[in-house]
Amino acid sequence: MGLFNWLQKPATEETSASEVKEADFIDTEDPNGDGFTARIIDYGTGYPIDAIYSYIEKDWEEQGRNDAAANSELSYMNIKIELIRQGLTRRFDLITLQYQDKIRQIETRKSSLNALGLLSSMDSCNAYIKTCNEHIEKINALQKAFAAEDASLMSMIESYKRGFAMGVANQTSELIQQK
Numbered sequence: 001m002g003l004f005n006w007l008q009k010p011a012t013e014e015t016s017a018s019e020v021k022e023a024d025f026i027d028t029e030d031p032n033g034d035g036f037t038a039r040i041i042d043y044g045t046g047y048p049i050d051a052i053y054s055y056i057e058k059d060w061e062e063q064g065r066n067d068a069a070a071n072s073e074l075s076y077m078n079i080k081i082e083l084i085r086q087g088l089t090r091r092f093d094l095i096t097l098q099y100q101d102k103i104r105q106i107e108t109r110k111s112s113l114n115a116l117g118l119l120s121s122m123d124s125c126n127a128y129i130k131t132c133n134e135h136i137e138k139i140n141a142l143q144k145a146f147a148a149e150d151a152s153l154m155s156m157i158e159s160y161k162r163g164f165a166m167g168v169a170n171q172t173s174e175l176i177q178q179k
Contacts, residue, residue, distance in 0.1 A: 001091045048095045049135045052142065055091055060084070060156045061163035068167025081157055085146075088153075092143050099132045099139075 067080055106125045113121045144151045 018068055026104055036085075047131070047135060048098050049138065052088070052091050052095055052139065053087055056153065056156055056174050058156070060160040061166075064160040064163025064165075065167040065170070066163075068164045068171065073170045077161070079162075081160060083159055084157060084160060088146060088156075092146075096139050099136050103129050 064077075064080075067076070070076075110122060110125050113125065123127055142153065
């Protein structure tokens with residue numbers, strides 16, 4: 001009966017330190033298993049407004065090229081352009097709401113700080129609120145410029161269109177070269 005032979009292993013068997021593997025103790029696999037990696041912004045102010053600038057500065061030309069490879073119809077390009085516009089508008093709204101919420105939270109703490117006589121903390125709160133208000137004003141200015149199709153913000157749309165056109169041109173070139 002070889003089925004139960006594994007139970008008869010010698011009890012004196014020891015594992016040496018060289019046999020211990022890092023993989024036995026440290027999990028190096030992606031916990032989500034979806035390949036998602038966090039995007040770290042290593043420039044800017046460190047405030048939420050950086051998400052807006054990061055979106056504007058994204059490589060839209062490359063995105064356009066990739067989209068053209070997936071579907072080279074102009075209607076598809078127009079839909080994607082509308083999605084880019086909506087993405088920026090959504091970021092304007094979300095970041096503004098985030099700043100407004102942060103201001104409300106700090107305002108509620110200011111009365112407690114004042115009652116405790118923590119003036120330096122009050123000054124820090126006031127400075128943070130001032131920064132938040134300045135960022136909200138900047139976001140409002142960006143929204144107005146975007147609605148007016150200011151060239152500084154429309155460059156991402158133009159970049160996308162250029163990339164899409166290059167992608168379609170590459171597909172056409174490859175099609176012609178096929179014999």
